[in-house]
Amino acid sequence: MSFPLDRLALQLDWNLLRTFMVIVQERSITGAAHRLNVSQPSVSSALRRLEERLDHRLIERGGGQTFLVTRAGEAVYREVLEIYGGVVRLNDLTADGGRALSGTVVVHRSSHLEMDDITPVLEEFRRQHPEVTLAIRSTPCHEVAQALQQRASTVGFCTRVDPTIHRLRAQPLKRQEFGVFCGPNHPLFRETEIDPAELAASDVVGYEEDSMAGALSALTVWRVRHGIGDRLIAAATGIVDLSELIESGSAIGCIARGHAIRYGARLWQIPVHVPPPLVDVFSLVDVERHMTPVETEFLIHLANAGIVDLPRPRSAV
Template structure:
């Protein structure tokens, strides 16, 4: 009787389906193939021969009974099924990567790694003070910080490969929640080689004949749309002399005189005081950008991650927005 009951339970269990029969290494191989956008580069990254990687992809397709990629000697494109599986694999292996931190959180003392993904110009004492406080309270924790563009920050949090992110974000995926962290004001600046450097009492119209340096997100639909709107209203030039995802490189090109461009005022205060950058109009009512703290509510956080986010969120909530607004001048 007992055996009959056990057999019926086993047969009814969904674990006896694809999830038990699939070779999980095939999923890992497919993830690398998708991220490398091809079999050859995937084989190089994994240290395998190309036929082995091709065979793994075919075996996975046979097991799933779907085609995952259109490929020939010159092209490799994921199918709709391949794109869907890629997103699932990112979630799966993002969770697996967090297992060591999950186990470390079972000890009485808070320890473990906190993975953070930031946009390239996150400057706020709220974060700095929280890092300092947390390190004093929980010295056995460790931070791993990566820097990327805002879109990639959101994707990294969605994939569960970061505990949280800080970025310019006005839209999120279904897997990500956002909180207004702080607000920063942008101004237009130029470097010493630029013809407008050192000139006072300029008007916004004085910028019209000069090339720009900017961020990829400086567009009517990008994260810096308030900057783009100001340019459009003033009928400024659309001619770009340089563009980048990272503030450091935008600042470098502006300082080198390639063109004028937008920068967060509070981030480059030292450059202004040292004479490396010169602020251009508008001098008041400068465009503002909201910086967000983004989290994945479906991620299983270890105790260190959960505690850090608790302290940081509490600090944000207790600080009025006007004290979290930087670089404004009215």
């Protein structure tokens, strides 16, 4: 005869837990359905079945935009994150026993970041451990923290940190200096003396996260404050796409100076006589996550390079 908890482990459908995890992260049934590519009734049914199986109300549904995770729901969500991370990392748990370090290390980075200071450190780790695979994923800034919460990433690099997520430890890195650039089709290309009125009237291309509430809102505030650019005509998700929009189009845009240098004469930094915008950069590590051997070695490597604040082992907490 099995105990009740044994029966729960044997009978509970993992898909119900995964659906619940996405519901909490999206803060809505509709958003979860869109992300999972299933119908809204399917998501609602999965939530109802999970609540019935656990005999607890996990989400309080109300009219309009009301959405509240109950205390029981918060506890279940924390456990689901642990389970999800364990499933994701099953392939890496064999990297022990004196064999060469192997497995996969997943790195999430904000797609608008210039990584020239970080990439050589990552590549050095891969050279030291040739059987390790680095998976580097570019995402919107908020998804970096989300990937860490899901135990789907070892380390993240982003430009904004949510202070309410206490399990994520942020280390400030070197701030990135941005500049205003244009391509050959813009009238200010190669001009050393600029007409402020012409600069102010220029169309702008930017990042989707340039909005006032976005991760790069500092760029928008800086442009508006100094009267640089007029109408936003296009928005890109990544640094390469934005650079190509500037290079091939007739609009101006703000990108990291370190990245723009590689375009050489194809991009021109417009001489703006005000202090350049600086964007904060952080590394993120989940201090509560159980690390695989390869992840532990990877974080030690990054910590030795001053890139992450190494989390203490659970036994030391």
